[in-house]
Amino acid sequence: MFDPDDLSTNPSAGPAFPDLLAVDAGRRRLLGTALGAAALAFLGRVPVARAASFDAAPGFESVPVAADDAVHVPPGYSAQLLFAWGDPVSDGPAFSPDASQSAEVQALQAGMHHDGMHYFPLPARKGDRARGLLAINHEYTDDGLLHPDGMKTWTAAKVRKAQAAHGVSVIEVRQRADHGWEVVRPSRYGRRITAYTPMRIAGPAAGHARMRTAADPEGRLALGTLNNCANGHTPWGTYLTCEENIQAYFVHASPAPADLARYGITERGFGYRWHEFDERFDVRRHPNEVNRFGWVVEIDPFDPASVPVKRTALGRFSHESATHAVASDGRIVVYMGDDQRNEYLYKFVSRDPYDPQQPERTRDLLDHGTLYVARFEAGGSGQWIALVHGENGLTADHGFGSQAEVLIRTRQAGDRVGATMMDRPEWIAVHPVTGEVYCTLTNNNRRGGATANAADGTTPLAGAQPPVDGANPRANNAFGHIVRWREAGGDAAATSFEWDVFVQCGDPALADAAKRGDIRGDAFGNPDGLAFDAYGRLWIATDISPTSLNKGDFAGLGNNALLCADPVSGEVRRFLTGPRGSEITGPCFSPDGRTLFVNIQHPGENPGERNDPDRPKAISAWPDGAAGSRPRSATLAIRRTDGGVVGT
Ligand code: FEO
Ligand code: CA
Ligand code: CA
Numbered sequence: 334m335f336d337p338d339d340l341s342t343n344p345s346a347g348p349a350f351p352d353l354l355a356v357d358a359g360r361r362r363l364l365g366t367a368l369g370a371a372a373l374a375f376l377g378r379v380p381v382a383r384a385a386s387f388d389a390a391p392g393f394e395s396v397p398v399a400a401d402d403a404v405h406v407p408p409g410y411s412a413q414l415l416f417a418w419g420d421p422v423s424d425g426p427a428f429s430p431d432a433s434q435s436a437e438v439q440a441l442q443a444g445m446h447h448d449g450m451h452y453f454p455l456p457a458r459k460g461d462r463a464r465g466l467l468a469i470n471h472e473y474t475d476d477g478l479l480h481p482d483g484m485k486t487w488t489a490a491k492v493r494k495a496q497a498a499h500g501v502s503v504i505e506v507r508q509r510a511d512h513g514w515e516v517v518r519p520s521r522y523g524r525r526i527t528a529y530t531p532m533r534i535a536g537p538a539a540g541h542a543r544m545r546t547a548a549d550p551e552g553r554l555a556l557g558t559l560n561n562c563a564n565g566h567t568p569w570g571t572y573l574t575c576e577e578n579i580q581a582y583f584v585h586a587s588p589a590p591a592d593l594a595r596y597g598i599t600e601r602g603f604g605y606r607w608h609e610f611d612e613r614f615d616v617r618r619h620p621n622e623v624n625r626f627g628w629v630v631e632i633d634p635f636d637p638a639s640v641p642v643k644r645t646a647l648g649r650f651s652h653e654s655a656t657h658a659v660a661s662d663g664r665i666v667v668y669m670g671d672d673q674r675n676e677y678l679y680k681f682v683s684r685d686p687y688d689p690q691q692p693e694r695t696r697d698l699l700d701h702g703t704l705y706v707a708r709f710e711a712g713g714s715g716q717w718i719a720l721v722h723g724e725n726g727l728t729a730d731h732g733f734g735s736q737a738e739v740l741i742r743t744r745q746a747g748d749r750v751g752a753t754m755m756d757r758p759e760w761i762a763v764h765p766v767t768g769e770v771y772c773t774l775t776n777n778n779r780r781g782g783a784t785a786n787a788a789d790g791t792t793p794l795a796g797a798q799p800p801v802d803g804a805n806p807r808a809n810n811a812f813g814h815i816v817r818w819r820e821a822g823g824d825a826a827a828t829s830f831e832w833d834v835f836v837q838c839g840d841p842a843l844a845d846a847a848k849r850g851d852i853r854g855d856a857f858g859n860p861d862g863l864a865f866d867a868y869g870r871l872w873i874a875t876d877i878s879p880t881s882l883n884k885g886d887f888a889g890l891g892n893n894a895l896l897c898a899d900p901v902s903g904e905v906r907r908f909l910t911g912p913r914g915s916e917i918t919g920p921c922f923s924p925d926g927r928t929l930f931v932n933i934q935h936p937g938e939n940p941g942e943r944n945d946p947d948r949p950k951a952i953s954a955w956p957d958g959a960a961g962s963r964p965r966s967a968t969l970a971i972r973r974t975d976g977g978v979v980g981t
Contacts, residue, residue, distance in 0.1 A: 389869040391897040391906040392981040395855050398891035399910040400883050402953050404933065404969065406909050411974055414956050415506065415514055415930075416469070417967035418445050422504050422516075423523030432481050432946075432963060436494035440525050444471025444498040445479060447932035447966040449564030449654075449862075450919035451572055453634055455505070463508040463923060466522055466634045467930065468572040469968060470561035470919075473581065474498045475935065475949065476605075478963050483946040489610035496528035496607070500558055501574050503634045506970075514928065514970040524637045528557035532630060536645035536700040541737035543624050546613070555625040555643060556613075563760050563862070563918075565629075565655030565667065568687055569695040572632045573644075575652035577672060579626040580794070584608050585616040595744050596650075597673070597794035598623065624741050629655045629669070631699060644699040647681045648720070648743035654863075656761040658768060660826035663687050665698060668770060670758025674779045675786060675797045677747040678707040678758050678772065680717060682826045704740070705828070706752040709804035715818060715830045718750045725750045732790065745790030754797060756780055756805045756813065760863035762871065764900065768825060771817045771835060771871060771900070773860035774805065781808025804832060811886060812838040812850055812858040815873070817900075836903065840889045848886055854905035857896050858887060862918045867926050870980050871898040873905070874917040874931070880940040882914065893917045895931060897980055908980075909971070912955035914938045914964070926978040929971040937964035 393407040406412050419428030425441030426434065434442065448470040455464045474495045477483040484491075505520035517523075534553050538544055544552035558576055565573035580597035587600045598616060608614040613622040627649040633639040647655065653672035660666055663686030669679045684701040688694055705717035718725060722736040726749045733739050739746045756777035763770050782798030801808050804816050815835040821827035838858045839850025850856070862874030873896045881887045895909040895917045911917050911933050919932035937953030939945070946963075953964040973979060 389871075389899045389901060390904065391870060391899060391908070393897075393906065393908065395906040396908065396910055398889065398907070400891050400913070402913045402936075402955055404909065404911060404955075406971055409974055410979075411972055412909070413514060413970045413972070415968045415970045416443055416447075416467070416502070416504060416516055417956060418443050418447075418498075418965040420516070421518060421523075422502050422520075422525055424519035428965075430957070430962060432479060436490060436497045439494050440497040440527055442525070443469075443502050444500055444525065444527075445474045445966060446472045446934050447968055448472040448562050448918050448934060449574070450930060450932055450968065451564060451566045451921050452923055452930060453566070453570060453572070454924050458507070460510060461507045462510060462512060463925070464517075465506055465923070467502075467504050467506055467968065468564075468574070468632065468634045469502045469504070469932070470564055470574055471499055471502065472562050472577070472934070473560055475938065477946045478949055481946070484606070487606055487609065492607050492610040495605065496557065496611075497525070499561070500525060500527040500530065501561055501572070501632060503632070503637070508923075508928070512972060512976055522634065522637055524634075526558060526632065526641060528559055530557055530641065532556075532558065532641040532643055534625065534643045534645065535697065536643075536647075536740070537735075538645035538649075538737040538740045541735070541741065543621055543738070543741050546619055546621050546625070548613070552621075558630050558641065558643075559626055561630075562652070562672070563654040565657055567631070567657060567665070567695070567699075568659065568689070569692060569698075570633075570635060572634050573655040573667070574630045574632060575655050575669070576627050576630065577651045577653055578603070579623065579651070581605055582607050583614050583616050583623045583626075589616075591791045592742060592745070593623070594793035595742075595790055596623070596627065624649070627652065629667075629699075645737075645740050646700050646702055646704065648679055648704050648740055650676065650679075650743050653759050654761045656763055658763045658770070658825035659687065661822075661824040662826070664702075664826050666825040667699070668761040668763070668772075670755070670761060670772060671744065672757050672759050672775070674757055674777050674795045675754035675799055676744065676758070677752040678755055679743075680705050680707075704743070706747045706750060708751065709753040709802065709816075709832055711803050713803070713831055713833060715832050717828045717830070718752065719828075720746045720750065742790065748786045748788055748790045748792070751788070753802065753804060754786060754799045756810045759861045759876075762863040762865045763825075764869055765865055765867055766869055767819075768823055769817055769819050769900070771815055771863060773813065773815055773863050773873070774810075775813045775859050775861050775876060777805065777810045780805055780810050804834065806834065807837065807847055811848060812840075813860050814838055814850075815860055815863075835900070836898070836905070840886065842889050843886060852905050853903045854898075855896060855907040856890055857894055857905070857907070858890050861916070862895075862920050864920045864922075866922055866980055868978075868980070869900060871900050872896070872908075872920045872929075872980075873898060874920055876916040876918070878940075879914050879935070879938040895920060912936045912964070913953045914949065915953070915955070919968070922979070926980075927972060927976060929979045931969045931971060932966065933969060934966045936966065
């Protein structure tokens with residue numbers, strides 16, 4: 334069977350189970366068990382708590398809480414810097430430490446603020462242990478660091494450069510015979526997708542009147558992708574990048590109409606000031622441009638000339654995570670969260686099954702299917718409610734004249750059907766054997782009142798303050814929690830599920846019992862990134878906001894961290910701590926499980942104004958280290974120094 338030294342893998346091969354094959358030869362007996370369990374799982378998936386033979390215990394020594402400006406990993410591991418903001422994706426110019434590179438050069442280099450990420454294997458070449466592509470999101474920019482004088486002046490060229498620092502990088506990486514990783518330069522795959530890359534709009538909302546603009550009267554060709562936070566990938570080898578906080582970029586005079594307010598559009602956005610030089614971000618001048626953002630975008634990383642596609646069938650909201658599962662009949666299910674306070678959890682179920690023998694049929698698989706929103710009932714049951722035009726009150730009488738309008742106004746559709754308001758859903762991970770689904774709920778300071786989102790869609794974003802409920806059990810949920818569910822019959826396409834709370838985060842040293850949580854093991858807060866490895870260990874990346882890091886209730890948790898949990902025992906161990914001001918995100922694995930790729934996002938982020946180039950530098954000089962150097966987001970490759978499987 335599989336030769337662990339031959340790491341070449343068909344890039345278009347299927348999803349989780351081929352990954353299970355690519356593991357340490359010394360664990361084949363376990364794998365036999367795991368694959369047996371996988372086969373069982375297809376017939377009827379079992380709760381992880383009953384998958385007793387599955388060895389998911391973290392097997393490393395915890396790293397302590399840290400507050401210094403460094404990355405720490407357990408003894409016996411190394412963390413290698415691979416790809417930082419400003420590094421070329423192919424053979425373009427190198428990083429300019431004074432941030433003097435032009436927009437055109439920035440568009441050939443790593444963007445800012447790396448986030449979600451996925452590794453796609455390529456056949457290894459002679460002399461390499463492995464080769465693959467990394468698709469990496471660049472969520473947003475810190476304009477204080479992006480330009481030599483920050484935002485002290487503001488010009489069209491700076492807006493263009495900020496747009497060039499957004500989007501996605503695709504880089505080719507190789508693992509040398511000595512096990513170290515490097516970016517391949519030049520590479521025919523090296524590519525940047527930015528906030529002005531042309532992309533096709535597909536699915537039910539394509540061409541709708543509300544998607545048409547003066548520049549695109551057909552409503553089928555958008556420019557760019559924005560605020561690419563979490564991600565997903567498909568069994569057919571494409572990358573899914575998720576547009577999250579679109580309200581950061583668009584502005585409208587106050588008060589904005591209800592449909593804009595529901596999506597958080599305000600007079601100022603997050604202060605990006607793009608509208609001053611790119612009028613498509615001024616909603617008063619171009620009222621429909623905003624409808625062309627807030628989607629999941631599918632990218633073929635293997636074809637650098639491919640046009641990214643906005644898949645409108647997956648709904649429009651602050652997308653965080655697009656994690657797939659395969660239903661019993663082969664249909665593709667994509668789980669997605671809307672990361673805002675008191676927003677909803679969704680899943681899309683494709684109309685057609687995925688057939689690896691007919692890859693051409695997968696081209697538009699994500700354009701046809703049903704979008705569902707979750708209702709978590711008291712007592713541990715739950716329902717997926719279809720967001721289908723004409724059903725469940727989604728009719729013209731309520732502002733939904735077509736399926737396109739259901740999708741453009743996904744939040745209002747969720748309001749109408751009475752979906753459960755959640756504590757900011759972030760990443761979603763599907764257990765590779767049992768099919769159990771885990772979702773981080775990062776925090777919610779608007780939980781514990783009596784105000785729900787109005788059914789008529791008129792509650793502005795973050796205007797609700799609902800009571801606690803079973804799935805969101807804490808008022809003013811400062812530390813967050815992780816919820817998990819099991820689909821009925823073990824079928825990802827089921828319309829009902831059973832749920833429980835996997836862990837409530839917190840610090841057991843705190844006096845307030847409500848903030849201590851119930852973690853078995855190392856304390857953490859604000860879970861965000863989430864990924865299973867092939868052994869069923871759950872990796873949790875934290876995003877305590879820079880305003881809270883190492884202060885107040887969060888003083889005992891230190892810098893943001895990556896932790897590893899055993900879903901069976903609940904044991905949690907801290908695996909990595911990041912530099913000052915950073916968030917940890919993007920965890921994903923090489924197919925052999927021996928390299929963990931992680932992103933360090935926004936080291937040095939300062940809680941004050943974004944336009945000051947000096948404040949971040951006073952907090953962090955990571956990774957370059959020299960005093961006064963600009964901190965840079967970066968991708969790390971983490972390995973065991975003995976070459977073994979990470980986490981064991
Ligand atoms: Fe961009 Fe929801 O984190
Ligand atoms: Ca996130
Ligand atoms: Ca977050």
